Amino acid sequence: MKKNTKLIHAGRDKQFTGAAVNPKLVRASTIVFDSVDELSKAAQGRDDGVEYYGRRGTSTTFALTQAMCDLERAAGCYVYPCGTAAITSSLLSFLSAGDHLLMVDSVYEPTREFVDGILARIGVEADYYDPLVGEQIKQLIKPNTKVIFLESPGSWTMEVQDVPAIVAAAKRADEGIVTMIDNTYATPYNFRPLTVGVDISIHSATKYLSGHSDVMLGVASASDRAWRQLQRNSYELGQCASVDDCYTTLRGLRTLPVRMHHHHHSAIEIAQWLFDQDIVDHVRHPAFASCPGHENYARDFSGGNGLFSFVLNTTNEAAMTAMLDSLIYFKMGFSWGGYESLILSANDFSRQRTATQWKGSGHVVRVHIGLEDTADLLEDLERGLRVFKAHL
Ligand SMILES: *Cc1c(COP(=O)(O)O)cnc(C)c1O
Numbered sequence: 001m002k003k004n005t006k007l008i009h010a011g012r013d014k015q016f017t018g019a020a021v022n023p024k025l026v027r028a029s030t031i032v033f034d035s036v037d038e039l040s041k042a043a044q045g046r047d048d049g050v051e052y053y054g055r056r057g058t059s060t061t062f063a064l065t066q067a068m069c070d071l072e073r074a075a076g077c078y079v080y081p082c083g084t085a086a087i088t089s090s091l092l093s094f095l096s097a098g099d100h101l102l103m104v105d106s107v108y109e110p111t112r113e114f115v116d117g118i119l120a121r122i123g124v125e126a127d128y129y130d131p132l133v134g135e136q137i138k139q140l141i142k143p144n145t146k147v148i149f150l151e152s153p154g155s156w157t158m159e160v161q162d163v164p165a166i167v168a169a170a171k172r173a174d175e176g177i178v179t180m181i182d183n184t185y186a187t188p189y190n191f192r193p194l195t196v197g198v199d200i201s202i203h204s205a206t207k208y209l210s211g212h213s214d215v216m217l218g219v220a221s222a223s224d225r226a227w228r229q230l231q232r233n234s235y236e237l238g239q240c241a242s243v244d245d246c247y248t249t250l251r252g253l254r255t256l257p258v259r260m261h262h263h264h265h266s267a268i269e270i271a272q273w274l275f276d277q278d279i280v281d282h283v284r285h286p287a288f289a290s291c292p293g294h295e296n297y298a299r300d301f302s303g304g305n306g307l308f309s310f311v312l313n314t315t316n317e318a319a320m321t322a323m324l325d326s327l328i329y330f331k332m333g334f335s336w337g338g339y340e341s342l343i344l345s346a347n348d349f350s351r352q353r354t355a356t357q358w359k360g361s362g363h364v365v366r367v368h369i370g371l372e373d374t375a376d377l378l379e380d381l382e383r384g385l386r387v388f389k390a391h392l
Contacts, residue, residue: 006071007071007254007257010067010069010071010362011065011250013063016066020045021249022251024153025061025247026051026243027166028051028058029053029054029055030053030054031052031054032055039363041360041366049062049066049099052143054149054240057079057240057246060247061241061243062337063250064079064246065078065219066179069221071189071192072193072194072223073192073194073195074201074223075222075227076219076230077220078196078222078231079217079239080218080234080239080241082204082206083202083203083206084111084218085239086109086219087111087114087202088111088273089154089230089234090200090202090230090241091114091219091232092179092233093232093233093234094229094233096123096146098123098125099125099144099145100139100142100144100145101119101124101147101149102126102128102129102148103115103127103149104128104131104149104150104154105128105353105355106150106154106157106344106353106356107151108151108157108296109352110157110168110220110249111149111151111343112352125141128354129355130356131154132161132162132293134166135169136165136169137169137170137286138169141169141170146176146177147177147180148163148166148170148178148179148180149179149181149182150181151181152182152185152293152296153291153293155357156309156346156352157364158285158286159292159293160207160286160290160291160292160293161293161296163172163181163296163298164197166179167177167196168197178199179196181198181201182202183201183203184195184202184203184207184208184314185307187256189256189260189303190302190303191300191301194223196300200223201221203218203220204218204337205219205249205252207243207335207336208252208256208260208305209252209256210252211259212248212318212338213339214248215245215252217242217259221335222387239255246272260305261303261381262371263305263369263370264305264306265303265308266344266371266377267307268285268287268304270369270377271287271288271308271310273378274381275288277385279313279314279385279389280310280313280338281360282311283310284311285309285310286301286308287304304335304338305368306335306341306367306369307337308369308371310364310367311360311361313361314358314389314392315362315363316392319388319389319391323385323387323388326384326387327380327381328339329372330343330367330375330381332344336369338368339367339370341367341369341370342368345365346363347360347363349364
């Protein structure tokens, strides 16, 4: 089965859908049993997709987790109320006091806050590493290293990691090291980390998987050897997600390919235009050679999406404010992966980068290219850059 077909058919077993196309929406806290025998049978299957108690999910949840397992080639998948909960629960599932964590320096900021906050408080030692470290990660592995965490491309600065090299080096150094990746950017449509040996692939389903800016949801899909520990610990942490959000995310999955293609092609056209502007120093789009780790993207990913950054050749806060205020279609807002275009700007990464130093020439502007007509978005950005220059 090819990947578009898989996205259409995954998680649509008759047990979930009945006669309908989509799964039944089963909202429940309590599942009731008529006999002791029924109850004990459910207890035996409760870790393997049998309805038992609402917090463990209902058939709607299991339709989504089965679909994710299929897409990620995973042994099991757990759902969380948001991507951040999926990340923190995955880390907590495998780290104890005295353990060492290797965390990528370009990681999503709330992940860093968790590492420096709660993980530090409970005695987990962490070192940040250069996203472009590749197989040299072996130099950083310590006897107590338990987890290596990746995120590719990196948040904002978009460095693409050599995932297979890092995973291979980890396995050579110590078979017991668990590797985890924040795979939100790629989605399983464009990269399947478990196929190169990663143990846990994590997504903020808030982004492209649900795809319409109306859901908060996280998922973590695990390899055979990591699944039971992730499941047991996530359960002990009380993690669960709304079945309505699972349903909506499943619906989002069905249109993922068409959305991704539009986002990607429109983003490439816009990035190319930005590349040619005199005020733009360089474009940080993984498909462009100017993006660090571009060769890893070209080798491992089967496509991109609407998210990328570009770096201006100067910094001027007043000009940036005027530019952002002048835009019509690009709204400022957090998150990405919905159908709408978004923009944010930053230039101080001193608190978000500790193993490496950001030496950009000016503002980093991160855009999410939505599903609007590319020509309208280009016109908006052209106006924005004109306003920026007029204020210099
Ligand atoms: C948004 C995001 C998250 C967090 O997801 P939430 O669902 O907002 O908690 C994690 N990682 C990346 C790369 C993200 O973009």
